[in-house]
Amino acid sequence: xxxxxxxxxxxxxxxxxxxxxxxxxxxxxxxxxxxxxxxxxxxxxxxxxxxxxxxxxxxxxxxxxxxxxxxxxxxxxxxxxxxxxxxxxxxxxxxxxxxxxxxxxxxxxxxxxxxxxxxxxxxxxxxxxxxxxxxxxxxxxxxxxxxxxxxxxxxxxxxxxxxxxxxxxxxxxxxxxxxxxxxxxxxxxxxxxxxxxxxxxxxxxxxxxxxxxxxxxxxxxxxxxxxxxxxxxxxxxxxxxxxxxxxxxxxxxxxxxxxxxxxxxxxxxxxxxxxxxxxxxxxxxxxxxxxxxxxxxxxxxxxxxxxxxxxxxxxxxxxxxxxxxxxxxxxxxxxxxxxxxxxxxxxxxxxxxxxx
Amino acid sequence: xxxxxxxxxxxxxxxxxxxxxxxxxxxxxxxxxxxxxxxxxxxxxxxxxxxxxxxxxxxxxxxxxxxxxxxxxxxxxxxxxxxxxxxxxxxxxxxxxxxxxxxxxxxxxxxxxxxxxxxxxxxxxxxxxxxxxxxxxxxxxxxxxxxxxxxxxxxxxxxxxxxxxxxxxxxxxxxxxxxxxxxxxxxxxxxxxxxxxxxxxxxxxxxxxxxxxxxxxxxxxxxxxxxxxxxxxxxxxxxxxxxxxxxxxxxxxxxxxxxxxxxxxxxxxxxxxxxxxxxxxxxxxxxxxxxxxxxxxxxxxxxxxxxxxxxxxxxxxxxxxxxxxxxxxxxxxxxxxxxxxxxxxxxxxxxxxxxx
DNA sequence: CATACTATCTGAAACGGTTCAGGCGAGCGT
DNA sequence: ACGCTCGCCTGAACCGTTTCAGATAGTATG
Numbered sequence: 001x002x003x004x005x006x007x008x009x010x011x012x013x014x015x016x017x018x019x020x021x022x023x024x025x026x027x028x029x030x031x032x033x034x035x036x037x038x039x040x041x042x043x044x045x046x047x048x049x050x051x052x053x054x055x056x057x058x059x060x061x062x063x064x065x066x067x068x069x070x071x072x073x074x075x076x077x078x079x080x081x082x083x084x085x086x087x088x089x090x091x092x093x094x095x096x097x098x099x100x101x102x103x104x105x106x107x108x109x110x111x112x113x114x115x116x117x118x119x120x121x122x123x124x125x126x127x128x129x130x131x132x133x134x135x136x137x138x139x140x141x142x143x144x145x146x147x148x149x150x151x152x153x154x155x156x157x158x159x160x161x162x163x164x165x166x167x168x169x170x171x172x173x174x175x176x177x178x179x180x181x182x183x184x185x186x187x188x189x190x191x192x193x194x195x196x197x198x199x200x201x202x203x204x205x206x207x208x209x210x211x212x213x214x215x216x217x218x219x220x221x222x223x224x225x226x227x228x229x230x231x232x233x234x235x236x237x238x239x240x241x242x243x244x245x246x247x248x249x250x251x252x253x254x255x256x257x258x259x260x261x262x263x264x265x266x267x268x269x270x271x272x273x274x275x276x277x278x279x280x281x282x283x284x285x286x287x288x289x290x291x292x293x294x295x296x297x298x299x300x301x302x303x304x305x306x307x308x309x310x311x312x313x314x315x316x317x318x319x320x321x322x323x324x325x326x327x328x329x330x331x332x333x334x335x336x337x338x339x340x341x342x343x344x345x346x347x348x349x350x351x352x353x354x355x356x
Numbered sequence: 357x358x359x360x361x362x363x364x365x366x367x368x369x370x371x372x373x374x375x376x377x378x379x380x381x382x383x384x385x386x387x388x389x390x391x392x393x394x395x396x397x398x399x400x401x402x403x404x405x406x407x408x409x410x411x412x413x414x415x416x417x418x419x420x421x422x423x424x425x426x427x428x429x430x431x432x433x434x435x436x437x438x439x440x441x442x443x444x445x446x447x448x449x450x451x452x453x454x455x456x457x458x459x460x461x462x463x464x465x466x467x468x469x470x471x472x473x474x475x476x477x478x479x480x481x482x483x484x485x486x487x488x489x490x491x492x493x494x495x496x497x498x499x500x501x502x503x504x505x506x507x508x509x510x511x512x513x514x515x516x517x518x519x520x521x522x523x524x525x526x527x528x529x530x531x532x533x534x535x536x537x538x539x540x541x542x543x544x545x546x547x548x549x550x551x552x553x554x555x556x557x558x559x560x561x562x563x564x565x566x567x568x569x570x571x572x573x574x575x576x577x578x579x580x581x582x583x584x585x586x587x588x589x590x591x592x593x594x595x596x597x598x599x600x601x602x603x604x605x606x607x608x609x610x611x612x613x614x615x616x617x618x619x620x621x622x623x624x625x626x627x628x629x630x631x632x633x634x635x636x637x638x639x640x641x642x643x644x645x646x647x648x649x650x651x652x653x654x655x656x657x658x659x660x661x662x663x664x665x666x667x668x669x670x671x672x673x674x675x676x677x678x679x680x681x682x683x684x685x686x687x688x689x690x691x692x693x694x695x696x697x698x699x700x701x702x703x704x705x706x707x708x709x710x711x712x
Numbered sequence: 713c714a715t716a717c718t719a720t721c722t723g724a725a726a727c728g729g730t731t732c733a734g735g736c737g738a739g740c741g742t
Numbered sequence: 743a744c745g746c747t748c749g750c751c752t753g754a755a756c757c758g759t760t761t762c763a764g765a766t767a768g769t770a771t772g
Contacts, residue, residue, distance in 0.1 A: 010758060021722045026760055036720065053503045057481040058423065059758035061414040062727045068479050069462060085441075102472040104480055106425060107461040109451045116458040123424050124460055125413040125481045147409045236651070269651070295592070295625075297653060366728060377752045382730055392750060415728035418757050 009052045018046035029055055061125060069104035070318060071126040073140050075133040075156065084234060085261070085290040086307050090132065090154075093311020098319060103127075108140065118143045127322045130154060130314050131162075136206065150321035152314045158206050163321075163331035165314045169210035170217070172303045172337040173257075176285045177218025179301070179339055180255045183347050185283060189246040189253035190215055190228040191239050191263040208259060211287070215257050227253055231263055239266025240273075247274055247282070254348040255283035261290045264300055264344070279346035289340055298343035305337045365408045374402035385411055417481065425460035426674055427482040429496050431489040431512065440590060441617070441646040442663050446510075449667020450486065454675060459483075464496065474499045483678045486510060486670050487518075492562065506677035508670045514562050519677075519687035521670045525566035526573070528659045528693040529613075532641045533574025535657070535695055536611045539703045541639060545602040545609035546571055546584040547595050547619040564615060567643070571613050583609055587619055595622025596629075603630055603638070610704040611639035617646045620656055620700070635702035645696055654699035661693045 015025035020039055027034040028043035035043075046052075061067050072094070094105060106126055110117045121129075121143040128150035134141050136157045144151060151162040158164065180188055193208040216223045229242035239258065243266060246253055258264035264286030271278050278284055278298060286293055286302035293300040313335070317328050371381035376395055383390040384399035391399075402408075417423050428450070450461060464476050477485075477499040484506035490497050492513045500507055507518040514520065536544055549564040572579045585598035595614060599622060602609055614620040620642030627634050634640055634654060642649055642658035649656040669691070673684050 008758090012758080022759085023723070023761080024721055027721090030760075034720080039720080051504070054478050055760090056418070056758050057479050058414050058417040059727090060479070060760075061481060062412070062418050062729085062758080063760045065727080067414065067481065068476070069481070071460070102476040102479075104427070104476055105463040107463060109454075109461070120424070120458040120460055122410050123413050123416070123458075125417060125423060125425070148407070265651075292648075295621075364728090367730095368728080378729080379731080379753070380751060383751090386730075390750080395750080411730090412728050415757090416730075418728080418759085419730045421757080 009050045011052070011055060014043060014047045014050055014052050017050060018042045026055070058125070067125045067127045068102070069106050069126045070098070070315070070322075071106045071108050071121065071124045071129040071144070073108050073121065073129055073131045073134055073138075073144060074110065075135060075138075085292055086288050089290075089307035090311040093308035093313075094130065094315040095311075096308070097312040097315030101319060101323075103319075110138070110140065114139050122147070128152075128318045130318060131156070131160070132314075133207070150318055150327075152318045152321075154310055154314050156207055163317050163327055165310050165317070165333045165335065167305050167310075167335050167337050169207050170214035172305065172339075173211040173214025173259075173287070174218035175214075175337075175339045176257055176287070176303050177215045179341070179345065180257065180283060180285065181219060181222060183255075183283065183345060185253075185255040185348050186222050187224065187251065187253040187255075188219055188222055188227065189243070189256045191231050191242055191256060191258040191267065192228055193232070193234065193259050194230055211259055231266075234260050234262050236262055236266035236269060239263035240270045241266075243267040243270035244274065247271070247276060254281070255345070256285070258284060258286050261286040261288045261293045261296075261300060261302055263287075264302065265292060265296060268296060268300075268344070279344050280349055283345040283348070285339075285345060294342070296344070301339070301341045301343070301345040303337055304340045306335050309335055365406045367408070367411060370399060370403045370406055370408050373406060374398045382411070414481070422678075423481045423483045424458070425462050425482045426454070426671070426678075427462045427464050427477065427480045427485045427500070429464050429477065429485055429487045429490055429494075429500060431491060431494075441648055442644050445646075445663035446488065446667040449664035449669075450671040451667075452664070453668040453671030457675060457679075459675075470495050478503070484508075484674045486674055487512070487516070488670075489563070506674055506683075508674045508677075510666055510670050512563055519673050519683055521666050521673070521689045521691065523661050523666075523693050524690050525563050526570035528661065528695075529567040529570025529615075529643070530574035531570075531693075531695045532613055532643070532659050533571045535697070535701065536613065536639060536641065537575060537578060539611075539639065539701060541609075541611040541704050542578050543580065543607065543609040543611075544575055544578055544583065545599070545612045547587050547598055547612060547614040547623065548584055549588070549590065549615050550586055567615055587622075590616050590618050592618055592622035592625060595619035596626045597622075599623040599626035600630065603627070603632060610637070611701070612641070614640060614642050617642040617644045617649045617656060617658055619643075620658065621648060621652060624652060624656075624700070635700050636705055639701040639704070641695075641701060650698070652700070657698045657701040658696060659693055660696045662691050665691055 011025050012022050015022045018025065020043060024035055024039055025043050028040045032040055106124055108117065108120050108124065118139045121140045126149070129144045131141055131144060131151060131153045133155040134157060141157065141160065145160070152165065153160045153162045154165045158166070192212055227246065229246065231238035231242050239262065243256060247270065256267045258267055264284050267284050268278060271282050276282050284300065286300045289302045289304035293302045313333055321327055367381050368378050371378045374381060376399060380391055380395055381399050384396045388396055462480055462482055464473065464480065474495045477496045482505070485500045487497055487500060487507060487509045489511040490513060497513065497516070508521065509516045509518045510521045548568055583602065585602065587594035587598050595618065599612060603626065612623045614623055620640050623640050624634060627638050632638050640656065642656045645658045645660035649658045669689055677683055
């Protein structure tokens, strides 16, 4: 083989061997309709003989200005976030929104050292970013914005001056709380991501503040701040512990509002452990309606949100910006949520019907 | 602002404004130790004033030859694969293995149109690929290999001449089968990804062939091909249906070997539905030991495999190759598996102890 | 037969950085 | 005062493509 001296094979080498100009060689790969079939064949043959891996993506990108990928900025460290059973649906949505153009998705892990994560964002070869539920002060958000690329924000942070896709967290939470009130519950525990009062407030997600407010509004006079427990991370275990704590109080709650299905699952475990039957002795409402909710025992009453739609809308908007240049007309979508009532909620035991 | 005429701000503009050469401006960003503090400050100030987004990643990459990202080739379409509860652990491992270098992870979705997926692979701006459980004939694999970049294969396909990380699927499956034999089961159903005889054999994963062989070996004379059911996709539902079918046979199996925890979960559902109690009337063995296994009712006996280790080893090997250039000495790691026995398996009911 | 196209190919100019060999003063040892 | 070293900076080459304005030749048109 002629050029097998450790050097990378370049388009120029291929062109040379095929006896055509570099320009033609390039066309042979990228725009077959511009060269004769004969030429194309020769170029391809030469490429094959030389073991040419195809046009270098970086060079192409430099010239064309398109990276063929979008960056996804997650709220938690890569490994951890994927624990969230909600992510798959979201990703599926993204994939659907990008279906047309063959586009890669660059996950940007939040390293323990935030500077590094920010650096990854700064250096990422992408055409745009989707920011998915990031913390208010995440440095990656700022860096992403400073890249002057199209950006779509999902869920968080709400403040950003970019197209936004999300839900009405407050109203959704309120509906969950109202459901419990209507059933007659008067002592309601809350499993929260974080409280407004959390000392490490730096990581604060406004989403959770909204939900907390929603719970409070929906609960009305039944709202009791002493029954609020903060759980982290978003997994069953911390919720299990918190629930056990709540159930062991002298005057335990008859219902639990969980900010995620994961928390609800933890609460379910706690109840089973303490032989408290759900929903007879304890009602539980989750949030998310992830895949597990339906299959829990008992099936979970929970707030359903359109994870997949969030993803597909976000990526479609992003692709539109990348291709068309212009942001969407109404750059703010608040998607509908729905309280789906299954078997984990009921009237509190011994509760008389309200009325005369 | 001087250059705010729609044109992108280039390093040259920054240098000009700061009154230094392009070279110095570049150093100011990339290698601060090579310029005086004074110069650096001026450059940064100029960049700030001009709204310079930082060095263009594509240009940098073209010059330096490093992309700062690795590609991950999945076995299923982007959206779907993440349904596999095993993926998070694997991803976590990858993230851990890449911790040092700030590196992105480019997910390469398998489009419905395979050519497109292959094109994404060909054009991806990455320094290497991790192939994770891809089908034998997946065109993306071939394309990835032809890019002449470092590659590490995980689980699948086994044939590839690249460093490989996996488990001994056959031995693992065998241990599961032997466990049932030791308990005294003689009719054992199998829920398989696919059979060797599958007509659409094009997608065949050798992994599942190995497992099937392992089951067969472990079951010995109890092996009965008529009790093998093929389920797809890897989710509870198809397994549920298959199990119901099996249980309704005239002479139903007393145990089930499932090739994944998802299948085992489906079997569990089927049993509950038919009021067949587990493990008394039906033993079930899963595969994977994903997060759900432990929390299933009853907790699942299953083959545990080190998902996270697979990820971290693969990414470490890949990074080593990217950085050092040389593949690992022993480019083949078979990680240990373990049969973890929980409560979904027991002696078949009415089964007399073996002996005189 | 001259003219106007059409089809195809060529060559060179970007694209936006990074790197590196040198140049230029200033400080230092003697 | 001389020669060195050292720190800092400049300028130009180069990374591997794509694109685009011509050049060329062959073909259809009038």
